[in-house]
Amino acid sequence: MKLRKFIALIFAFASISCATFATSSMSRDDMRERWNELSDQEKSEVYEILDDRTQTEIALLEKYVQLGLLNEKDAREIQNKIEERVEFAKEKGLFPGAGKGPREEGRKKSL
Secondary structure (H helix, E strand, O other): HHHHHHHHHHHHHHHHEEEEEEEEHHHHHHHHHHHOOHHHHHHHHHHHHHHHHHHHHHHHHHHHHHHOOOOHHHHHHHHHHHHHHHHHHHHHOOOOOOOOOOOOOOOOOOO
């Protein structure tokens, strides 16, 4: 149960960008449509920033382990989930944070 709550906290931290969607005048569908119109270079720039954010999330997990707030096994599990989410978006060319993630695309929910 603790792990589930912690994972939820990590994903809440990681989902700060989702607040953009809630306050945007564009619908998610409009945002996805615009995303699909972007060049590969433009998408690559967004994915690069996403990679930077992922590294920050991993550094936070490592700090939690160092401080004894999280054990290494749980931190690795969370890190794997974060990396899976990012790789999935990149592989599919998806707009990060706008839905259609691994669960919506038919992958099993593992937690």
